[in-house]
Amino acid sequence: MSTLTTTAGPGTGRAPRRPRQxxxxxxxxxxxxxVTPALFVLGxxxxxxxxxxLWVSFxxxxxxxSPFSSRVELVGADNYAALLTEPGLSRxxxxxxxxxxxxxxxxxxxxxxxIALLLAVIVNQKFLRGRTFxxxxxxxxxxxxxxxxxxxxxxxxTGTGAVNQFLALFGIDGPVWFSDPRGLIHLIGxxxxxxxxxxxxxxxxxxxxxSLSLWEWFSGPSVxxxxxxxxxxxxxxxxxxxxxxxxxxxLPTEVEEAAMVDGANRWQRFRNVTVPHLRPTILLVVTLGxxxxxxxxxxxxxMTQGGPxxxxxxxxxxxxxxxxxxxxxxxxxxxxxxxxxxxxxxTSLQRFVLRDKDEAATRRARRRQQRATRRGARA
Amino acid sequence: MTQTPTGDxxxxxxxxxxAEDIAVTEATKPKVVDDGxxxxxSGRGKKILVYTLLVIFALIYIYPFIVQVVTSFxxxxxxxxxxxxxxxxxxxxxxxxxxxxxxxxxxxxxxxxVTLLVTxxxxxxxxxxxxxxxxxxxxxxxxxxxxxxxxxxxxxxxxLIPRFLVLNYLGMYNTYPALFVPLLVDAAGVFxxxxxxxxxxxxxxxxxxxxxxxTFRTFWSVxxxxxxxxxxxxxxxxxxxxxxxxxxxxIAADDPDLFTLTRGVGQLTSGGLGSGNQFxxxxxxxxxxxxxxxxxxxxxxxxxxxxxxxxAEKG
Numbered sequence: 001m002s003t004l005t006t007t008a009g010p011g012t013g014r015a016p017r018r019p020r021q022x023x024x025x026x027x028x029x030x031x032x033x034x035v036t037p038a039l040f041v042l043g044x045x046x047x048x049x050x051x052x053x054l055w056v057s058f059x060x061x062x063x064x065x066s067p068f069s070s071r072v073e074l075v076g077a078d079n080y081a082a083l084l085t086e087p088g089l090s091r092x093x094x095x096x097x098x099x100x101x102x103x104x105x106x107x108x109x110x111x112x113x114x115i116a117l118l119l120a121v122i123v124n125q126k127f128l129r130g131r132t133f134x135x136x137x138x139x140x141x142x143x144x145x146x147x148x149x150x151x152x153x154x155x156x157x158t159g160t161g162a163v164n165q166f167l168a169l170f171g172i173d174g175p176v177w178f179s180d181p182r183g184l185i186h187l188i189g190x191x192x193x194x195x196x197x198x199x200x201x202x203x204x205x206x207x208x209x210x211s212l213s214l215w216e217w218f219s220g221p222s223v224x225x226x227x228x229x230x231x232x233x234x235x236x237x238x239x240x241x242x243x244x245x246x247x248x249x250x251l252p253t254e255v256e257e258a259a260m261v262d263g264a265n266r267w268q269r270f271r272n273v274t275v276p277h278l279r280p281t282i283l284l285v286v287t288l289g290x291x292x293x294x295x296x297x298x299x300x301x302x303m304t305q306g307g308p309x310x311x312x313x314x315x316x317x318x319x320x321x322x323x324x325x326x327x328x329x330x331x332x333x334x335x336x337x338x339x340x341x342x343x344x345x346x347t348s349l350q351r352f353v354l355r356d357k358d359e360a361a362t363r364r365a366r367r368r369q370q371r372a373t374r375r376g377a378r379a
Numbered sequence: 380m381t382q383t384p385t386g387d388x389x390x391x392x393x394x395x396x397x398a399e400d401i402a403v404t405e406a407t408k409p410k411v412v413d414d415g416x417x418x419x420x421s422g423r424g425k426k427i428l429v430y431t432l433l434v435i436f437a438l439i440y441i442y443p444f445i446v447q448v449v450t451s452f453x454x455x456x457x458x459x460x461x462x463x464x465x466x467x468x469x470x471x472x473x474x475x476x477x478x479x480x481x482x483x484x485x486x487x488x489x490x491x492x493v494t495l496l497v498t499x500x501x502x503x504x505x506x507x508x509x510x511x512x513x514x515x516x517x518x519x520x521x522x523x524x525x526x527x528x529x530x531x532x533x534x535x536x537x538x539l540i541p542r543f544l545v546l547n548y549l550g551m552y553n554t555y556p557a558l559f560v561p562l563l564v565d566a567a568g569v570f571x572x573x574x575x576x577x578x579x580x581x582x583x584x585x586x587x588x589x590x591x592x593x594t595f596r597t598f599w600s601v602x603x604x605x606x607x608x609x610x611x612x613x614x615x616x617x618x619x620x621x622x623x624x625x626x627x628x629x630i631a632a633d634d635p636d637l638f639t640l641t642r643g644v645g646q647l648t649s650g651g652l653g654s655g656n657q658f659x660x661x662x663x664x665x666x667x668x669x670x671x672x673x674x675x676x677x678x679x680x681x682x683x684x685x686x687x688x689x690x691a692e693k694g
Contacts, residue, residue, distance in 0.1 A: 024516065026594065027515045027516055027517060027594065028515075028516070028517040028518060029517075030511070030515055030517075030593075030594035030595065031511045031515035031516070031517030031520065032511075032517055032519075034507045034508060034510060034511035034515065034598075035507070035508045035511045035512065035523055037504045037507065037508070037564070038504050038505065038507070038508035038564045038569055039508075039523065039526075041504070041560070041561070041563050041564040042526075042527070042530055042564055042566060044545065044561075045542060045545060045560070045561035046530055046533065046538065047530070048545055049538060049541030049542050049544055049545045050533070050538070050541050052541060052544045052545060052548070053540050053541035053544055056540070056544060066548065067544065067548075118432070119436060122429055122432055122433055122436070125429050127426065128429065128433070134433060134436075134437060136676075136680060137437055137440050137441055138436065138440055139683070140440075140444075140673075140676065141440065143619055143623075143672055143676055143683065144623075144669050144672055144673075145622065145623040145625075145640070145641055145668055145669070145672065146623065146625065147623075147625060147640075147641045147644050147645045147665075147668070148644070148664075148665035148666075148668050148669050149443075149665075150645075151644065151647065151661045151662065151664065151665040152443050152444075152446065152447045152662065152665055153443070154661070155446070155450065155458075155462070155658050155661065155662060156443060156446065156462075158459075158462075160459060160460075160462065161462050162446060162462040162463050165462060165463050166463065234439070234440070234443075238440075266425070291534060294534075295534050295535065295536040295537075297536050297539075297625075297626055298625045298626070298645075301625065301626075301629070301645060302625075302645045316536040316539070319539070319540065320539055320540075320626075320629075320630075323539075323540050323543075324543075324629075324630070329540065329544075332540050333540050333541075336536075336537045336539065336540055336541070337537070339534070339536070339537060340533070340534060340537045343534050344532070
């Protein structure tokens with residue numbers, strides 16, 4: 001990505017020359033006329049709403065009348081405090097939703113990235129017949145409505161559904177996926193004999209952190225959430241596969257050949273040539289993945305409504321129910337802003353961690369040099 | 380919000396890829412030399428591995444759709460007892476007949492109308508704005524562009540409550556315009572069009588201008604026809620976006636007459652049709668709403684590929 005510039009490629013248009021006086025005025029009017037409709041829609045349904053919601057997040061508005069009327073009371077940061085610092089049901093629900101989504105993100109993002117890369121590498125094999133067909137098949141779920149796909153997966157994952165019948169072929173007794181609230185880490189620990197799910201170790205169960213016991217924090221994703229994760233990975237991998245394919249096709253052949261001449265085997269070539277080359281794409285895919293997964297809403301609305309036992313509750317769904325169903329608009333809006341902030345922080349952090357090390361080094365060197373020159377000039 | 384990553388904030392450099400991707404068709408992309416020709420040792424083992432993986436993934440990816448089609452022609456008892464069976468026994472179209480008696484046709488019509496309006500509006504408004512930002516010099520242009528980039532960074536789900544507040548305040552809640560007007564412009568589209576217009580030569584427009592054509596005329600009859608690939612990309616992105624949209628339709632109206640497919644079908648699972656766990660009905664409902672997507676997908680497949688990358692890298 002660092003090699004791309006923000007201007008268009010060679011041979012393409014440049015910004016028009018400075019126009020004459022009358023022409024300039026005409027362009028100015030036309031320019032504003034052209035952008036006004038777009039600005040109007042974006043302003044009215046994006047900027048103003050955000051400002052309004054920010055206002056509402058500091059009030060106790062209950063959905064009746066105008067949020068700006070004098071009857072609506074300003075409550076300062078109470079809504080935020082109820083979610084973050086005050087022990088209570090609101091904070092407990094919010095923390096549960098953060099816990100669920102954390103496990104969801106940690107499970108979905110790496111898996112969908114790896115599977116997308118694997119699919120791209122497979123479909124990119126030149127000897128393969130019907131590559132277009134397979135590429136299409138893998139990509140198709142990405143363009144289908146999440147509602148339609150949710151219905152199909154609800155059917156596949158019922159207690160006596162296709163997935164469990166398939167597992168039964170191997171003698172595995174599958175769970176009733178979407179109504180199973182048991183946490184995966186709990187189950188694994190139980191299976192390894194570390195603890196018993198019925199009688200959790202009191203050290204964990206009795207220590208409360210932010211309205212949840214440690215035992216609840218370390219539950220892992222519930223079985224129900226795991227099924228949703230599987231669905232989402234299945235759906236989104238295709239999109240990211242296309243991004244990886246574009247990246248793979250940009251890989252200069254000479255580099256591959258040089259590595260081959262050097263006697264690198266296929267895995268070494270993949271590890272030391274292909275993956276570094278795909279670095280920008282990987283960064284992009286992971287960033288998009290994190291942004292998308294923290295927002296998960298559709299599946300919860302269609303499939304589980306946050307259940308069983310709140311184990312598929314997510315901040316986006318919780319903020320929706322708080323506002324639209326419990327009429328706690330201030331709190332719902334506050335949750336939306338906290339989610340916004342969280343996504344913003346995570347993507348910034350991620351970009352910082354995964355930033356191009358070389359580029360950062362060059363920039364640092366340049367800055368050092370500039371400082372030196374400045375000092376030199378002063379002296 | 381579809382599950383497709385309608386990506387948000389990406390490094391600026393990636394953004395230019397959008398325009399390039401549109402300009403470069405698949406055929407002209409550099410092809411990587413078949414490395415099978417360079418090294419033939421262990422070629423067979425590799426082929427076996429690749430084909431095995433391919434078959435497994437193809438099954439995982441295609442099987443759910445087959446189940447969907449087959450189950451919608453089953454009776455409920457058959458669907459529950461033999462979920463893996465690929466032949467309905469007996470074959471019945473009862474599920475479709477039931478759907479026809481419900482509100483499903485109305486949801487379908489609403490979805491079609493909203494999708495058409497959103498797509499038409501977006502293609503026009505977004506290319507107008509993109510053209511102005513790419514080609515016309517006016518005071519405040521940079522500020523407008525910066526604003527649009529900032530808007531791109533707002534995660535969609537965060538807008539649920541805010542959008543409702545404004546629709547409610549304006550008295551638009553529970554009206555038809557509430558379904559489509561807020562979706563008429565998306566910042567990503569403006570961005571894609573701007574990048575595209577910057578990539579085409581200025582000379583043609585200058586010729587038209589010298590011939591005395593006005594700015595809108597130049598845009599409409601000279602520039603827009605040249606922008607066909609980008610326009611198709613925008614069309615596809617907005618078709619996909621509005622046909623699959625769910626959260627916006629949830630917060631824009633709760634009048635059953637204003638339900639779109641996603642909204643109406645989304646309630647099937649909570650027994651919206653009094654059907655509870657009538658699997659053939661829900662599979663038929665899912666199937667019928669997938670068919671238009673599949674048709675558009677097959678016709679514009681090549682552009683979908685480009686759209687995905689443009690959409691992701693839109694910035």
